[in-house]
Amino acid sequence: MIKPLTRWLTRGAQSEIHADYLRRHRLRDWGVGIARAAILILFVAGWEVSARQGWIDPFLFSSPTRVWELFLEMTAKGELFHHIGITVSETVLGFILGTAAGTALATLIWASPFLSRVLDPYLVILNSLPKVALGPLFIVTIGAGFGSILAMGVAITVIITTLVMYNSFQGVDPDYLRLARAFGANRFQLFSRIIFPASIPDLIAALKVNVGLSWVGVIVGEFLVSKNGLGYLIIYGFQVFNLTLVMMSLLIVAVLATLMYDMVSRMEKRLLRHRNT
Amino acid sequence: MDTYAIEADSVTKVYLNRQDEVHALKPISFRIHPGEFVSLVGPSGCGKSTVLSLMAGLIRPSSGCLRIFGKEVTAPSNRVSYMLQQDCLLDWRTVEDNITLGLEFRGRKNRQTSHDARQLLELLGLRHTLKLFPSQLSGGMRQRVALVRTLAVEPDLLLLDEPFSAVDYQTKLHLEKLLTDGLKIREMTALLVTHDLEEALSLSDRILVMGGQPGEIRRTLEVPEELRSADPLTARGMPSFRPLFNELWKEMESHDKTVD
Ligand SMILES: Nc1ncnc2c1ncn2[C@@H]1O[C@H](COP(=O)(O)OP(=O)(O)O)[C@@H](O)[C@H]1O
Numbered sequence A: 001m002i003k004p005l006t007r008w009l010t011r012g013a014q015s016e017i018h019a020d021y022l023r024r025h026r027l028r029d030w031g032v033g034i035a036r037a038a039i040l041i042l043f044v045a046g047w048e049v050s051a052r053q054g055w056i057d058p059f060l061f062s063s064p065t066r067v068w069e070l071f072l073e074m075t076a077k078g079e080l081f082h083h084i085g086i087t088v089s090e091t092v093l094g095f096i097l098g099t100a101a102g103t104a105l106a107t108l109i110w111a112s113p114f115l116s117r118v119l120d121p122y123l124v125i126l127n128s129l130p131k132v133a134l135g136p137l138f139i140v141t142i143g144a145g146f147g148s149i150l151a152m153g154v155a156i157t158v159i160i161t162t163l164v165m166y167n168s169f170q171g172v173d174p175d176y177l178r179l180a181r182a183f184g185a186n187r188f189q190l191f192s193r194i195i196f197p198a199s200i201p202d203l204i205a206a207l208k209v210n211v212g213l214s215w216v217g218v219i220v221g222e223f224l225v226s227k228n229g230l231g232y233l234i235i236y237g238f239q240v241f242n243l244t245l246v247m248m249s250l251l252i253v254a255v256l257a258t259l260m261y262d263m264v265s266r267m268e269k270r271l272l273r274h275r276n277t
Numbered sequence B: 001m002d003t004y005a006i007e008a009d010s011v012t013k014v015y016l017n018r019q020d021e022v023h024a025l026k027p028i029s030f031r032i033h034p035g036e037f038v039s040l041v042g043p044s045g046c047g048k049s050t051v052l053s054l055m056a057g058l059i060r061p062s063s064g065c066l067r068i069f070g071k072e073v074t075a076p077s078n079r080v081s082y083m084l085q086q087d088c089l090l091d092w093r094t095v096e097d098n099i100t101l102g103l104e105f106r107g108r109k110n111r112q113t114s115h116d117a118r119q120l121l122e123l124l125g126l127r128h129t130l131k132l133f134p135s136q137l138s139g140g141m142r143q144r145v146a147l148v149r150t151l152a153v154e155p156d157l158l159l160l161d162e163p164f165s166a167v168d169y170q171t172k173l174h175l176e177k178l179l180t181d182g183l184k185i186r187e188m189t190a191l192l193v194t195h196d197l198e199e200a201l202s203l204s205d206r207i208l209v210m211g212g213q214p215g216e217i218r219r220t221l222e223v224p225e226e227l228r229s230a231d232p233l234t235a236r237g238m239p240s241f242r243p244l245f246n247e248l249w250k251e252m253e254s255h256d257k258t259v260d
């Protein structure tokens, strides 16, 4: 029993001390994994037991079994995927459009230092403004629907992306620019061959932040418009006092947001695999 | 052959900014013949890099006239190549695509020139790095790749701003040798900025000693023929090397005192 376990823990070892090193590190990895799982299990079990024993009000806080049953029921009817699909497409479109528009705007103000100085105070104002406060404005102009919610997702990401990317463009090592200019590079070549590629790590960092931000924009947008989506399920569940629905939607949002962030992280690893930092 | 590779006539440079103006260069004048290897030495801040930037066409003189191969410098010239202390390799490109960067910017990248650049890389013993990324190379290898990129545009004039001051001694000697060999074959003119007096003495035909702030040329030293023709490592061991080194050293020290 012990022998195979030891062998497995020390697989790939080059020597006695390497085996010892591997065994200790792999045991610690296991410890971390087990502790993580334990927290989750304790939380869910504690929640369930507290609800059943009446330590917390099951009407307010629901319980894991109720959430699960509701999940199965709504999945069977297919309506859940309708809501998930809408929210996910709004969010994905929102952060892609927001990041793209922000990068384009940053490029524009990089190309024109005059424009950059003119727009500077406006960007600062727009950046300080809580973007969700623009919701009602979007609804009046675009109409209560997909468009408004998408606009929220974009609005919340575009300005911060502009500022971050412009800063990144400005931060490129001047020696690289001197070298390129000495080789006769024009401004377009300077941007497309040196400045933009050098700023890709910052672009991906912006993308990671924007994933989280666009969820905020989209959920708040759905609160306001209230027809479809997970944000709608949350606000609806709250209005009819179906807290099980609220909890379930929250959990789904948490899982989806994590998955999206993880996807961007994987993309980051792929794109930046040759870079030093 | 009456045109000079470089002709500087009372060239000055004043950097302007909102707070004040920085006088970087007093009027300086010098001439360099085609095929000559000239070094600029002097304490930091005396305007050596400014002189190179002026010749690379990155900045304009505040007054005076600067000509390269008889033509006044108004923009970066296709006959010039410029190399810095930092290798400035693009991390996201393979070595193969880094060495052709200059050709690309000059619109001269084609099958033939790319092939020539690869041959140069091979000559410098880096054939195996063609498909590698800069992050996979050592510091010395990176600087060699940068040297290939500099030479790939087949310049007539080479501007070098402390190119070997960030690599270890052994690599430095190796690179110096490669450089002098390459220059002899192609009959290039070179202007090297360095704070390493040994390097200046073992590589150049002539040394311009700069000093002061704003900077000026305080002395010109002709390097004797026997040191010029020897390769950089041999030259360092020759009997006439030390006295000249000491002379240069004293010259620099006296400049330090005038700054105080
Ligand atoms: N872009 C610039 N703006 C203002 N002052 C500068 C600039 N570049 C260099 N200087 C100043 O000009 C002087 C000469 O600089 P530099 O040519 O870099 O000297 P060196 O290369 O000999 O160390 C220094 O006093 C430096 O501070």
Ligand SMILES: [Mg+2]
Residues within 6 Å of the ligand: B048, B049
């Ligand atoms: Mg310098």
